[in-house]
Amino acid sequence: MGSNKGLDSNISIAEEGGLRFYSYSSDEYSNGGKALLKSMPVFYNPVQEINRSITLIAYRAFQTLWKLVNEEKTLKILDTMAASGIRSLRLANYLEKPLSITANDINPLAIGLIKKNIELNNLPIKIQIENQDCIPLMAHYTAKRDLFSIIDIDPFGTPNIFIQSAIRAVEKKGLLGVTATDTPVLFGVRPDACLRKYNVSSLRSTFSKEVGLRILLYYIAKSTHPWMKAIKPLLSLSFDHYIRVFVQIEKGKEAVQLNLKNIGYIVWCSNCDWREKFSLNILEIPKKCPNCGCSLKFGGPLWIGDLHDESFVLNCINQAEANSKDIIPSKSRIERTLKIVREENQLPLGYYDIHKICDILQVSVPSMKTIEEKIISKGFQFSRTHIEPHAIKSDISIHGLKAILKEISLVNNSST
Numbered sequence: 001m002g003s004n005k006g007l008d009s010n011i012s013i014a015e016e017g018g019l020r021f022y023s024y025s026s027d028e029y030s031n032g033g034k035a036l037l038k039s040m041p042v043f044y045n046p047v048q049e050i051n052r053s054i055t056l057i058a059y060r061a062f063q064t065l066w067k068l069v070n071e072e073k074t075l076k077i078l079d080t081m082a083a084s085g086i087r088s089l090r091l092a093n094y095l096e097k098p099l100s101i102t103a104n105d106i107n108p109l110a111i112g113l114i115k116k117n118i119e120l121n122n123l124p125i126k127i128q129i130e131n132q133d134c135i136p137l138m139a140h141y142t143a144k145r146d147l148f149s150i151i152d153i154d155p156f157g158t159p160n161i162f163i164q165s166a167i168r169a170v171e172k173k174g175l176l177g178v179t180a181t182d183t184p185v186l187f188g189v190r191p192d193a194c195l196r197k198y199n200v201s202s203l204r205s206t207f208s209k210e211v212g213l214r215i216l217l218y219y220i221a222k223s224t225h226p227w228m229k230a231i232k233p234l235l236s237l238s239f240d241h242y243i244r245v246f247v248q249i250e251k252g253k254e255a256v257q258l259n260l261k262n263i264g265y266i267v268w269c270s271n272c273d274w275r276e277k278f279s280l281n282i283l284e285i286p287k288k289c290p291n292c293g294c295s296l297k298f299g300g301p302l303w304i305g306d307l308h309d310e311s312f313v314l315n316c317i318n319q320a321e322a323n324s325k326d327i328i329p330s331k332s333r334i335e336r337t338l339k340i341v342r343e344e345n346q347l348p349l350g351y352y353d354i355h356k357i358c359d360i361l362q363v364s365v366p367s368m369k370t371i372e373e374k375i376i377s378k379g380f381q382f383s384r385t386h387i388e389p390h391a392i393k394s395d396i397s398i399h400g401l402k403a404i405l406k407e408i409s410l411v412n413n414s415s416t
């Protein structure tokens, strides 16, 4: 943080992605690691740099797709909740031109800061500014048929109330970038709130963070269907304490029908960790675990299809590799994440938390490499998951995985 000549004494200059900008000091709003950042006059969380950086990468990857169809047409972005404006500033600097960015925030203090931040930087385009509740703002653009190629939604908590308006204000084949930070709701800790906010029975399981992603994707998908629109998830991330998804908005009956095939339920056995996905036909869903006979728990309706689009992820990897740490500060983590994302997309829904399973079996935790080799040698697929460092994805049954972990433990014990 640097000097703040002539400004409020709580404001100083911060840096992110090669840009300098004024922000309120986040340290003052942190309480022994427990962030009270929501109470900042204008929100800025340095930890969310990775959210902004992955957004730059994903929007640039989307831009290459979009240009194939729209050639030299201007890519139009609406940053509905811009706060300090750092996301819009970075996008303005980074994305290819012609480009138009509208930065909006309901908070007048944020608008003052965004203006100062634009003045501070020599940006290649002029950012337009709005100071409104983004719901009527999006409705205004929809009514004018002045639609956006990309709409960014980055609220405090749930994005649920913004989704309908965004779906209407984004053009055909346009993109939504949506953050959700209400993870206790999406991860099954607050089931009543999940029913109220997303109309979904949540599932607190050993793979709750993936279930949370699938609930958000379902919610966006079902919000598109009344408009004969549908979603195509391009990249879906469950990071630290929030979720970030990038979904393309498709139009037409065929796309909707394809979406409906990707909506269903997950059932899970809390006794043995067995899990399976089922379509919307609830009569097909078993009540007892086929593995151990215990009663099953269920979550849904939710998205049971792919979380990512293979070629989009590859495009994102190329974009990340093409940039320096000055522009994408968390480049290494993003590259690592995207490579795992690419692998995990091939594998069945849910993940196995190796630490938790070893704990239950009372065996020591083997290295991931050993587990991978054993699983592959038995003819099954293996991948890490970007969601949990100690978890794996595989098409092996839980029964088979437990047998492998016991076998490795026996070999290790007999050789020591």
Ligand SMILES: C[S@@+](CC[C@H](N)C(=O)[O-])C[C@H]1O[C@@H](n2cnc3c(N)ncnc32)[C@H](O)[C@@H]1O
Pocket (backbone or CB within 6 Å): 042, 043, 044, 045, 048, 052, 080, 081, 082, 083, 084, 085, 086, 087, 104, 105, 106, 107, 110, 132, 133, 134, 135, 154, 155, 156
């Ligand atoms: C989490 S912050 C956004 C952070 C920002 N995108 C970034 O990357 O630093 C949420 C912002 O949404 C704004 N906000 C909340 N409700 C809004 C609404 N209905 N319309 C527009 N802005 C809103 C708040 O003032 C706040 O600045």
